[in-house]
Amino acid sequence: MNKAARLWKSRRMDELLAPYGNHEFTTRARKVMTSGNTRATLFVPPTPPYAVVGKGCHVIDQLDHEVIDFNNNYTAMIHGHSFEPINDVVRDQLSKGTAFGLPTFSEVELAEVLAARTSIPFWRFNNSGTEAVMTAIRGARAFTKRDVIVRFAGSYHGVHETVVDATAAGIPSSTQDVAIALPQGDVEAFDACMREHGSSVAAVLIDLMPNRAGLIPAQQDFITHVAEITRKHGALLIVDEVITFRVGLGGMHKHYGITPDIMTVGKIMGGGFPVGGLGGNADVMSVFDPATSGTVSLGGTFSANPVTMRAGKVAMDYFNTAEIERLNGLGECFRTQLTEAGIKVTGFGSLARLHEPVNVAELWWTMYHNHVLTGTSTLMSLSTPMGQDDVDRAVTGIVDSVKALRG
Ligand SMILES: Cc1ncc(COP(=O)(O)O)c(C=O)c1O
Structure with missing residues (x-):
């Protein structure tokens, strides 16, 4: 990676991480929980954001940052939040x-x-x-x-x-x-x-x-x-x-x-x-x-x-046959759009996962900044409140993030 790309990356990461690292929630959490939360699968270094509100396919964290939820509590929230x-x-x-x-x-x-x-x-x-x-x-x-x-x-x-x-x-x-x-x-x-x-x-x-x-x-x-x-x-x-x-x-x-x-x-x-x-x-x-x-x-x-x-x-x-088919079709579009944009992705039905040779924590944070929430290992799933617009927005956020990190 050239010097300019490295500088861009480190500045961007500092800018993204500081408000979470300095937040009162993080300070208090670390006093009672070694990493600041319970589930190892949710920990993203240096400290994960905390969800405050979820509605449909959107989640808002403690800094009022809003993301489209492609994590869905690790694929569990089939109807999104507060259905x-x-x-x-x-x-x-x-x-x-x-x-x-x-x-x-x-x-x-x-x-x-x-x-x-x-x-x-x-x-x-x-x-x-x-x-x-x-x-x-x-x-x-x-x-x-x-x-x-x-x-x-x-x-x-x-x-x-x-x-x-x-x-x-x-x-x-x-x-x-x-x-x-x-x-x-x-x-x-x-x-x-x-x-x-x-x-x-x-x-x-x-x-x-x-x-x-x-x-x-x-x-x-x-x-x-x-x-x-x-x-x-x-x-x-x-x-x-x-x-x-x-x-x-x-x-x-x-x-x-x-x-x-x-x-x-x-x-x-x-x-x-x-x-x-x-x-x-x-x-x-x-x-x-x-x-x-x-x-x-x-x-x-x-x-x-x-x-x-x-x-x-x-x-x-x-989650009847019609909804399963609609969501599987949307998942197929999602993976196809990513593939056509040059992003390596696998999956089936309403499930997807990225395979990009970049630092996975940096990728997670960059996508998060670009309003896309995925699993910490980039596992993604769709939920029934989602439509093509949400998929399009997520594809843009993911493609921008991957390109930025490829340097
Ligand atoms: C295939 C599979 N089996 C079992 C489990 C464990 O489920 P739980 O996290 O609800 O204990 C998981 C969790 O992700 C899983 O993906």
């Missing part, structure tokens, strides 16, 4: 009580919606995608009476230790005895692993378009093969659709013509409230049946709370 039909049911539920030591019928209604959309008949709920995957793994181990989980390196499935690299901080090294991470798309590695360990494998866990591995849809041949070999060895296929559920009425696995033994969901199906869920057939899901002895006891004080369940049902009702 009136969700607000209405939440207000109604607040007046009736938010959590009980009895089940409410709202969980049955959300399970009915998921069963109808996916054709997967039985469901249970918890409070996050992490818990959904963790529960699916426990269920698969209980069902098969085996211990080993095969997963694919680079895919993120939450923070439960079986799905995190065994060398990561705080993960017991013994995890590697019960969790094997293989390169996604590598048929030979998969076959070799199943030949050697197949009889101990409880489940193969896969994300069909893993965000952290580049948000590239998996190859059809690979998925068909994985599904077949997994079953051949008597293991279960867990498809993690915590992010990809939004790309089709029943999720992304429908595009591949496979039926998961257990499907995990989260994010959009909580209507903006904490959620996770897992579904499977009667046999598999009977491992969570407390009426049967020897099953997995699934607790969770706030699991299936009626606020989340009712908000989730409304979110699903409004």
Whole structure:
């Protein structure tokens, strides 16, 4: 990079970061939280802005800076912020009580919606995608009476230790005895692993378009093969659709013509409230049946709370086939416009991710300054309040940012 470009970059960064670094929120936050916030995924150096108000596809921070929200709480806010039909049911539920030591019928209604959309008949709920995957793994181990989980390196499935690299901080090294991470798309590695360990494998866990591995849809041949070999060895296929559920009425696995033994969901199906869920057939899901002895006891004080369940049902009702198709079409336009402008982008449906060889924190801040909010790793998603104008504005902001940083 030449001297002028370097100077431009450093000045611009200083100018962008100083008002946030010096803000009272940052000073106070750092006194009680080491990085100033809870979620590592939201931390952007030197300190993230704090959201104050969200409405539709816009968010305003503590400096009154407004951005178009292509982050959507990491793809969860399918209807953007403060969506009136969700607000209405939440207000109604607040007046009736938010959590009980009895089940409410709202969980049955959300399970009915998921069963109808996916054709997967039985469901249970918890409070996050992490818990959904963790529960699916426990269920698969209980069902098969085996211990080993095969997963694919680079895919993120939450923070439960079986799905995190065994060398990561705080993960017991013994995890590697019960969790094997293989390169996604590598048929030979998969076959070799199943030949050697197949009889101990409880489940193969896969994300069909893993965000952290580049948000590239998996190859059809690979998925068909994985599904077949997994079953051949008597293991279960867990498809993690915590992010990809939004790309089709029943999720992304429908595009591949496979039926998961257990499907995990989260994010959009909580209507903006904490959620996770897992579904499977009667046999598999009977491992969570407390009426049967020897099953997995699934607790969770706030699991299936009626606020989340009712908000989730409304979110699903409004995210019907027509809206899914409209949003997927808009996502296709978004990626095409970026590609035509010379920006490297991947994704499918209403999801996208940038692949530019620039400093990712600088890119994030520059886009933020240009009124586009993305994930800190540049994961982006669309929400139903968006139209072509929002996409056009975002494309301009992204292209300007990338060009400025390329120097
Ligand atoms: C594919 C996938 N699985 C699981 C999770 C964990 O979900 P949560 O953050 O709700 O725990 C995520 C989160 O981004 C995810 O992308």
